[in-house]
Amino acid sequence: MARYGMALDYKNCINCKACEVACKEENGVELGAEKHRIWVGGNNPDGQWPLLDIASAAFMPSQCQHCEDAPCQEVCPTNATYYDENHVVRVDSDKCILCSYCMNACPYDARYVDDRTMTVDKCTFCSDTRLARGETTTACQNTCPTKVRTFGDLDDPNSEISELLRTRDHFSLKAHLGTNPKLFYLT
Amino acid sequence: MQVEMSRRRFLQGGVAMSVVGGTTFSATNLFASHEESHGSVPTTITTKTSTGEAKEVPILCGMCVNKCAAFARVEDGVITKLNPNPYFPKSRNMLCPRGNAGIQTTYDPDRLKYPMIRIGKRGDGKYKRVTWDEAYDAIVNGTDKFKGLKQILDEEKDNRATVGYANGEGLSKEGFEVLIGQKMGTPNYVDEVSICLETAGGGFFSTIGTYPEIDFEHADYQIIAGANRAEAIITPDTMDMFKYTKGRGLKTICIDPRFTNTAAKSDKWLPINPGTDLAFVLALTWVVFKENLQNEKFMEKHGVGYEEYKQHILSHKYTPEWAEPICGIKAKEIYTIAREFMDAESPIYYPGRRSVFSPNDYQLRRAMAIFQALSGNMDKKGGYIFGNRGLLPAEYVKQPIYENTKERFDTEGIAFPTLKSGSWIVFRNMVLEGKNPYPVRAMLMRKHNPMMSVPNTTKTRAFLEKMDLNVVIDILPTDTAMLADVILPEASYLERMSPVKSYGFLEPSVVMRKAAIEPLFETKTPEVIFKELGEKLSKPLFEVSKKHDVALQELIKEKGEKVAFEEGGYNLAEPFEKPIEERNEEVITEVFGKKAWETINEKGVYYPHMEEYHKQLSPNDFQYYPKNKRKYTSRGDSLKIVCKNDSLTSGGIDAMPTWDDAWKFSVPKGEFRLITGRHAQFTQSGTQNNMMLRDLIPTNFVWINQREADKMGIKFGEKVEIKSDIGAIVLKAYPTEKIAPNQIFLLHGFGSESNGMEFAYGNGGNDATIIKDDIEPMYGASVMHSTNCKIRKV
Known part of the structure; x- marks a missing residue:
């Protein structure tokens, strides 16, 4: 039993997308540019050449935020979306009827349709691959060239992530929606 | 081309992939063109890792030049995942997107699967599947369509230089150089160096004696100019650099015509006119001398021609005001950067390994190295690191002497031609223009795609079409392979053990790539190909030498044929006789002992005291060497900073970096300067058929x-x-403010014309078809940023 979360030292991110590829290979995610569990968001810088605003061009790695109060789970009519024993938001593809309520409810756009199984798919924190084998990192954390991510148990005061959240300022995405994400962006 | 099966079926998930071992492709489907599913995206070719049994095989990534260490997870004979190897200091426990997507390269359905020989006209794609023996025989003896090496060399009276060869970067490259260069005896070798970073290496080497490593951990200021480490990943620089940018210790000034991802991670981005970096560095240097900001003691001790350089800079009045209109960077910015740089504790002018962009690149590198030295931050913690040499000794090869072999000729317009790998452009163009003193009649090309990598594809095609024999050893049917007479399919990097490789500098180590799986289809590993090809060539080519080489004839008279053959080194396969597994074991055991072999065999990495030094510090961080075991200073008093190099003038090269107004940037009205560069998700033309990467960069x-x-x-x-x-070429437009109004940028490595590669074929445009084949004067390396273009909507 754990309460898994992830801290992202997003200023390290160089938008190389190693995380996205590692995730796809580890978890057998369907190929296709629109099919991804994690991604890196970025904007073109504000301004006109040669005066461009560097701060506006930050890279923001994103994915399912594994909300404590997940709108996707609330709206699912078949309970296909559920919390597993480690508080990870999961999808039971046997129960999913592809009504896509969850996709509309998710404020983070973290869900997509797997055309092979015709169900909704999303990040699992590698629960059924790496974690199931006893590994302690997700594929995205492990591969990251600049080590943006730290995955761990928020309930374990001695975990690296707990330490990071104690000592570093951080924020959550769309905190005002009351979803209580378990992804934390370190500043 | 006949279609045998759809990609979809071929790739149907999971362990079913293990069927690729042999029987699923018919002989007629030589290039597996999959026209039936052309343009569609397969529903799955990723394999979810299981919780069952798996082997973890140490490998070295082969997707680019960096050679990151990884472990291949192999389940039931199928590679399901590549994970970073935490033991290799250089790759810092990471794999980039290309590294992760390497699986797709090995399982690419368009792989070259069997040896083939051409049965149609060059370029029409008609090939016949043959056995390896038949393919080797075609190389030696030719067919009714083309001549073999034996006939060519006989006609050329054993002038081995009439056979040219090429090999792109990689761990087996040296083996090919040994086989074709040293053993078969041709000096006419071209490779990636003269179309890549030749002047960067040469400029730094000739000025400070090395191309340095950077200690970012202790640096506090950097100028990164014309280098894009967020996208053109170099290990360990990329991982080290961006930990400290954005207000975390390493103030970063990015100088680049484009707003790159590196610019996005910097404190300041200053777009510079292409090709004018030298003026920028000269102006920085002027500020330093004018305001006396340099580490005078350091320069007096280590500088060669230092006073003259100072006078040279001051007397030429390379002021920031002078540089402003040339570079397009405001004078006051140049003053600020020069002062901040010299004021910093550990400033870095990043050496910036990359292609040659401008004709003054050699002098630019010299000026950069000298500017760095002015801070005194060299050969010490936080600065340019010289560090340790590699850990392995060089191997000895018994090299035959071919009396009738001529020297290489590609020297026209070059001050200091490099004997080993020459100049691709000058070599090719002199042959095309008939300026070669003897014919070049064959090209043997391995892991190299000059049709896309050497500027001016029209000329490269004409050059290859001129040959009597083209042989290609590769893993995919590249544009170059489509002009081959004989194609030998090689095992991809995940299917082979490679020669051990050592790295020096701050945290030296030796690394080894093992084979994660057996070679697929009928492919063979490079070292096996070298051995077999060597065996097939030895006797027939020895006969040619016997006929034409007087010195050999005398040797035979004196010692008998058998002894002459063996002692003269004419057994071309001799360096490859021991399998690579044995050779690796031998060299590691000899240098480091038996235990080291066990370690590297299991972990893929070895260095002395590894067990003691290597520690996991946190889930993300490892220690490879404790700080007190890193050699931050190694040159000491012997360090020389060659500010003035009089020997250069014999070739018409300035002894000191000097600006020439001919290098000023200008673009005719209505035109655009073409600049090239990299993305983190692509490696030159080598990854263009990788479906995973195509999702990230579609074109x-x-x-x-x-x-x-x-x-x-x-x-x-x-x-x-x-x-x-x-x-x-025709491309899709990406309008953006990240580039200047008079410039355009496009990514290299797209636009293949080979319909043997389903996804690469016709996707985007090949920049080599529009980039002019200009060269710089020092080595004849190709200049990539001198082409102007017109644009119109189509």
Whole structure:
């Protein structure tokens, strides 16, 4: 039993997308540019050449935020979306009827349709691959060239992530929606 | 081309992939073109890792030049995942997107699967599947369609130089150089160096004696100019650098015509006119001398021609005001940067390994190295690191002497030609223009795709078409392979053990790539190919030498044929007789002992005291060497900073970096300067058929300034023709403010014309077809940023 979360030292991110590829290979995610569990968001810088605003061009790695109060789970009519024993938001593809309520409810756009199984798919924190084998990192954390991510148990005061959240300022995405994400962006 | 089965079926998930071992492809489907599913994206080719049994095999990534260490997870004979190897200091426990996507390269359905020989006309794609023996025989003896090496060398009276060869970067490259260069005896070798970073290496080497490593951990200021480490990943620089940017210790000034991802991670981005970095560095240097900011003691001790350089800079009045109109960077910015740099505790002018962009690149590198030295931050913690040499000794090869072999000739317009790998452009062009003193009649090419990598594809095609024999050893049917007479399919990097490789500098180590799986289809590992080809060539080519080589005839008279053959080194296969597994074991055991072999065999990495030094510090961080075991200073008093190099003038090269107004940047009205560069998700033309990476970079868009695009009515994704003096390509437009109004940018490595590669074929445009084949004067390396283009909406 754990309460898994992830801290992202997003200023390290160089938008190389190693995380996205590692995730796809580890978890057998369907190929296709629109099919991804994690991604890196970025904007073109504000301004006109040669005066461009560097701060506006930050890279923001994103994915399912594994909300404590997940709108996707609330709206699912078949309970296909559920919390597993480690508080990870999961999808039971046997129960999913592809009504896509969850996709509309998710404020983070973290869900997509797997055309092979015709169900909704999303990040699992590698629960059924790496974690199931006893590994302690997700594929995205492990591969990251600049080590943006730290995955761990928020309930374990001695975990690296707990330490990071104690000592570093951080924020959550769309905190005002009351979803209580378990992804934390370190500043 | 006949279609045998759809990609979809071939790739049907999971362990079913293990069937690729042999029987699923028919003989007629030589290039597996999959026209039936052309343009569609397969539903799955990723394999979810299981919780069952798996082997973890140490490998070295082969997707680019860096050679990151990884472990291949192999389940039931199928590679399901590549994970970073935490033992290798250089790759810092990471794998980039290309590294992760390496699985797709090995399982690419368009792989070359069998040896083939040409049965149609060159370039029409008609090949016959043959056995390895038949393919080797065709190389030696030819067929009714083309001549073999034996006949060519006999006709050329054993002038081995009439056979040229090429090999792109990689761990087995040296083996090919040994086989074709040292053993078969031709000096005419071309490789990636003269179309890549030759002047960067040469400039730094000749000025400070090395191409340095950087200690980012202790640096506090950097100028990164014309280098894009966020996208053109170099290990360990990329991982080390961006830990400290953005207000975390390493103030970063990015100088680049484009707003790159590196610019996005910097404190300041200053777009510079292409090709004018030298003026920028000279102006920085002027400020330093004018305001006396340099570490005078350091320069007095280590500088060669230092006083003259100072006078040279001051007397030429390389002021920031002078540089401003040339570079397009405000004078006051140049003053600020020069002062901040010299004021910093550990400043770095990043050496910036990359292609040659401008004709002054050699002098630019010299000026950069000297500017760095002015801070005194060299050969010490936080600075340029010289560190340790590699840990392994060089191997000895018994090299035959071929009396009738001529020297290489590609020296026209070059001050200091490099004997080993020459100049691709000068070599090719002299042959095309008939300026070669003897014919070049064959090209043996391994892991190299000059049709896409050497500027001016039209000329490269004409050059290859001129040959009596083209042989290609590769893993995919590249544009170059389509001009081959004999194609030998090689095992991909995940299917082979490679020669051990050692790295020096701050944290030296030796690494080894093992085979994660057996070679697929009928492919063979490079070392096996070298051995077999060597065996097939030895006797027939020895006969040619016997006929024409007087010195050999005398040796035979004196010692008998058998002894002459063996002692003379004419057994070309001799360096490859021991399998690579044995050779690796031997060399590691000999240098480090038996235990080291066990370690490297299991972990893929070895260095002395590894067990003691290597520690996991946190889930993300490892220690490879404790700080007190890192050699931050190694040159000491012997360090020389060659400010003035009089020997250069014999070749017409300035002894000191000097600006020439001919290098000023200008673009005719209505035209655009073409600049090239990299993305983190692509390696040159080598990854263009990788379906995973294609999801990330679907094609090479042309960047065009947003306001220019608006004026021309060009919107995102619309097709535009880009036309230079030598060719035209059509690309989709990406209007953006990240580029200047008079420049365009496009990514290299797209636009394959080989219909043997389903995804690469016809996707985007090949920049080599429009980039002019200009060279710089020092080594004849190709200059990539000198082409102007016209654009129109199509």
